[in-house]
Amino acid sequence: MRGVAVGRQGGGTRLVSTLVHNDQRPGEARTGGNAPAGLPTAAGVAAVTVLTSLPVFLPGAANGLICAEFGWSSLRMGAILAVYWLASLAGAYLSKRAALPRVLERTLAIALTTTCVGLLTATAVPVAGLWLSSALGGAVYGYTQPHTNALLMRRCPPRLRALAFGLKQAAVPAATLLASGAMPLLAGPTGWRTAFIAAAVPCAAGAIVLARKGPTDAPAAVDRDRAAPLRADPYLLTLSCAGFFGAMVGNGLGGFLVLALTTKGASLSVASAVATAGAAFNIVVRLAAGWLTGRVPRAALGxxxxxxxAGAAGTTLLSRPGLTLLTVGALLAYGGGWGWAGLLHYVIALPYPGREQRATAYSQMGVSLGAAAGPMLCGLLFTAVCPTAAWYALTAAGAAAAACVLVARTRIPPHPHGTSADVSGAASNTVRRP
Incomplete structure (x- = not known):
């Protein structure tokens, strides 16, 4: 039996004690005797995240080609992209209320199959299919994100979990780079439909592989997890709000950075290079944040x-003139303002062993809502006011996200299972569990 210190400790210490003492969680799968699955699981989850992100990033990258073919406005394409994030919000809400399946891989197989069908429909009947692909893709993305979070917490060893979350979330900017690179390689010579078909093929292949997976979790533990309720508490709500404000920054930046740089005198090639460098830096930051947290658990919330x-500082610099300041601002905004995603889902899952899916469904709902609201707010301010107003609005959102985390530090659930009632009646400062 292990002791988990929870009584009069500070919030950061409680979070760290959960990480240190939960060496093996109920239902956590192992391979090869006592060796956790680890990196292969993280890599597989990252691949699924890339593929289920493509229904929003491929239309965004092919925006100009699609609008030119059908005579659509940028507003219409923006609405198609917004549908993805609103559907993601609905999917995360359903995930919060759903029981965790015994074989998580089969749920992911269904998600990849649905994504494949949506992408192929978009190529066959684009006028309706692009809307359908966005809605289906967003719904399965939002639904499966909490499931993959639970998979990482169950299959990865404690010291690897934060890095695994960083790797998973690094897959999102990697998907943007993949979609952007597909345009000149595939869409330019043969049309944008080729890129969509090329993306559908690995979705179908991944679905076949995952559908063949069998159960690996202990039945008793999984049944207990299915029955465990989880109500919103201040820790969940404040970090979900942090995800909302942070996603406003990240997705507003992704939609309007190139436009902002070109309106300030940068050429399209220079603006695209800065945006690409920012996305690459974003990947590095997400991985580095996970690695740092794995090595120094107390650094997570800080x-x-x-x-x-850092993201708020970057969006502030984007309101200033001069290519040097704009480049530094873009790197800070991308690295900080969009580099937090893996860390956020990790720290919100950590105090709720066995219920990580339902806990991170809250943060995913906040992220999805912010992802839809950020571009809409930026578009309104760019059009009705001025570009500078949009960057100041995103700066305020970044500061609000940081404030939410500071509040969350004082609201960490004191018990490893997130229910302070079990602690209030304890005679000592240590709660024992098998």
Whole structure:
């Protein structure tokens, strides 16, 4: 039996004690005797995240080609992209209320099959299919994100979990780079439909592989997890709000950075290079944040706060003139303002062993809502006011996200299972569990 210190400790210490003492969680699968699955699981989850992100990033990258073919406005394409994030919000809400399946891989197989069908429909009947692909893709993305979070917590060893979350979330900017690179390689010579078909093929292949997976979790533990309720508490709500404000920054940046740089005198090639460098830096930051947290658990919430503040500093610099300041601002905004995602889902899952899916469904709902609201707010301010107003609005959102994390530090659930009632009646400062 292990002791988990929870009584009069500070919030950060409680979070760390959960990480240190939960060496093996109920229902956590192992391979090869006592060796956790680890990196192969993280890599597989990252691949699924890339593929289920493509229904929003491929239309965004092919925006000009699609609009030119059908005579659509940018507003219409923006609405198609917004549908993805609103459907993601609905999917995360359903995930919060759903029981965790015994074989998580089969749920992911269904998600990849649905994504494949949506992408192929978009190529066959684009006028309706692009809307359908966005809606289906967003719904399965939002639904499966909490499931893959639970998979990482169950299959990865404690010291690897934060890095695994960083790798998973690094897959999102990797998907943007993949979609952007597919346009000149595939869409330019043969049309944008080729890129969609090429993306559908690995979705179908991945679905076949995952559908063949069998159960690996202990039945008793999984049944207990299915029955475990989880109500929103201040920790969940404040970090979900942090995800909302942070996603406003990240997705507003992704939609309007190139436009903002070109309106300030940068050429399209220079603006695209800055945006690409920012996306690459974003990947590095997400991985580095996970690695740091795995090595120094006490740095988790502090690093999360610092990333939000760095992003706010970056969006402030984007309101200033001069290519040098704009480039530095773009790197800070991308690295900090969008580099927090893996860390956020990790720290929100950590105090709720066995219920990580339902806990991270809250943060995913906040992220999805912010992802839809950010571009819409930026578009309104760019059009009705001025580009500078949009960057100041995103700066305020980044500062609000940091403030939410600071509040969350004082609201960490004191018990490893997230129910303070079990602690209030304890006679000592240590709660024992098998």
């Amino acid at each position: 690093a999360l706060t610092g990333l939000f503040l």
